[in-house]
Amino acid sequence: MxxxxxxxxxxxxxxxxxxxxxxxxxxxxxxxxxxxxxxxxxxxxxxxxxxxxxxxxxxxxxxxxxxxxxxxxxxTALTLIDKDRYFFRGVDAVELATAYGFEEVAEWVWTGELTRGARFTAPPPFLEAARRAAGALPAHSGAMDRLRVAAVAVSAADPLRFDLDPSAVLGCGRMLIPTLVGALPKAARTESDADDTDDTDDGDDGGRLAGRLWRRLTPQVPDAASIGLLDTALALLIDHDLAASTLAARVAASARAHPYAVVSAGLGALEGPLHGAASGLAHRTLAEVLERGGAAPVVADHLRSGRRVPGLGHRLYTGEDPRATALFALLDAIPRAADALAAARDVVDTTARHTALYANVDLALAVMSVAFGMPAEAGETVFAVARTAGWIAHALEEYAERPLRMRPSGHYTGPRPPRPLPLQGPSTGRPGAAASQ
Incomplete structure (x- = not known):
């Protein structure tokens, strides 16, 4: 030893x-x-x-x-948050995410080994099943609706989904993530996009998942810097200890749910204004700041109504969220993001006059979505795709634990038993039964 x-x-x-x-x-x-x-x-x-x-x-x-x-x-051996920094398997997560792509960082979190040039591919049969299911949704359905439905559809299409061997779970993760991305409609279609069946290389991005996801978030043509920005955002968001969605995923894995069900559990918990959807609120705030020409009236409206200013503060960091710091540095080098970035800094500075709050990753995602003409829910979509890799990592850990170990006890606060059997009323009694008088 x-x-x-x-x-x-x-x-x-x-x-x-x-x-x-x-x-x-x-x-x-x-x-x-x-x-x-x-x-x-x-x-x-x-x-x-x-x-x-x-x-x-x-x-x-x-x-x-x-x-x-x-x-x-x-x-858990996956993520440590300590002294305003966070680490993936002991390595600074920001350094990992800025040095390597999303797929490479995902492999590191999954296995503890760095696989240079890793690429994820969606198998055509699973991709077709996911697209058909997502395409059958009502026109007003959002990206999160499509991701949840796609995960269920791929699960149904995979007869080996109950194989919980680590190699099988890893294979599931490598194909599920690009399949979820491929189930999202492209933001812009041209004649060259007519054949949407080959989703392995959606442009001059070396087959990176970030390139495929970009075309589903905005019609704006990306350059290397913008693809790098999205790639880094995905890598940064892979895991963040036991957030609410990750805990839900681990509970499912503890019950030996298959990986698709684990991801579905995570997606369900993610869709809330206090978790994945928080970036959408920050997006709308930045858009309003740009429309009104400054953050002061927007922040004042939030304070007057007793609402928190979106994109500020994090319970695990005393200063600025390190994920936000990393993304702001990349956004600062992209001229197209200048106005949205200035609006974000205005929000931080204006709010700081009243309370000491720092930017979190939701605000950084909002800068990206506003700057590149993405919808308000784009940040949540990025969050969900990235965190799917983290949920798979936690499933791998949980499958190695004793099953059903997460069984907390409820603290009963109802009436003390025994109570008499409730009497049936005239409108709820069994057919033919006389009403009790």
């Missing part, structure tokens, strides 16, 4: 989902062994022994009303 394979008390506690004091309790019971750390300060623990204890379920995970302030906590 090498030094690299030993954990500090804090790291062991995180893997087990317990307090550091509980780690020492496991040592006293003989459930864990420890060694003094070099220099005699603290203890270290065998990582394999800690993981084995976690798999056996001997740890006491905090309950919904436990000492963690109402938050569930589960061991």
């Amino acid at each position: 090498t030094e690299q394979a030993r954990l500090t008390t804090r790291e062991a506690a995180q893997r087990l989902g317990v307090k550091p004091e509980t780690v020492y309790a496991y040592v006293s019971r003989g459930q864990l062994s420890s060694e003094r750390a070099p220099g005699g300060r603290g203890s270290t623990f065998d990582a394999r022994e800690v993981d084995a204890l976690a798999r056996r379920g001997n740890r006491r995970e905090p309950s919904a009303a436990g000492a963690t302030g109402g938050e569930l906590s589960f061991p």
Whole structure:
């Protein structure tokens, strides 16, 4: 066992989902062994022994009303958020996303290995099933409607969907993500777009998923900088610890739902104004700022009505969201984004006069969607496509855990039993039964 394979008390506690004091309790019971750390300060623990204890379920995970302030906590090796930075498998996520493309970062999150030049391809039969299902929706249906329906359609088309072997789950992720993108209608159609069946290379972008998604978000012709911007946004959004949609995905995986159902669970939780849809609210705010010539009246309207200003603040960061910082840097180098970026900075500066809030990733996505003529829901679409990779990663982790381990207990607040059987009224009684007097 090498030094690299030993954990500090804090790291062991995180893997087990317990307090550091509980780690020492496991040592006293003989459930864990420890060694003094070099220099005699603290203890270290065998990582394999800690993981084995976690798999056996001997740890006491905090309950919904436990000492963690109402938050569930589960061991995960995917994402760490610490000191206003976040990391994918120990590597700075912003550095990864700016150095490599979405597919490469997804492979890293899934496997811990970097696959240079990774590309995802949608199999024609699955792509056809997804497009047919999405195409049957009412004309007013949005991108999220199409993504949810496409995920179900591909699931039905895959007879091997219940294979939860890691290699099968990885294969599912590699084909499902481009299939979801391919199920979205293109934003602009020309005669050259008439044959929409080959979705492996939608332009001069090397077959990157970002290039295919771009053409579904805006009719504006992209350049290398704009495709790079979208590619980085996708990579940045792959995972962000146990957000609401990710927790929903893990609960589904804990019940051994297949990967398509896991993604469907994530998509369902994502579609809310406090999660994935938040970027749409920020988009509308920026559009209004540009229309009214400044942020002051727009921010004032929000404050007067008691509404939060969209795109500002994040409960996990004391300063600016590092994802927003990375995207703002790329947007700053794109002349077409100058007006929308200035509007965003005006919103931040104006709001700062009243409260100390910093930009989050929703505001950065809004700058991109406003600048390039995308619909308000474009940021949510980018979020959903990117986070699908994260949900697959969490499914892989959860499939390796004991099943159905996420079973919190409800705190009953209703009337105490026993109560008498309810009497049937005249309008609700069984046919032929006399009404009780």
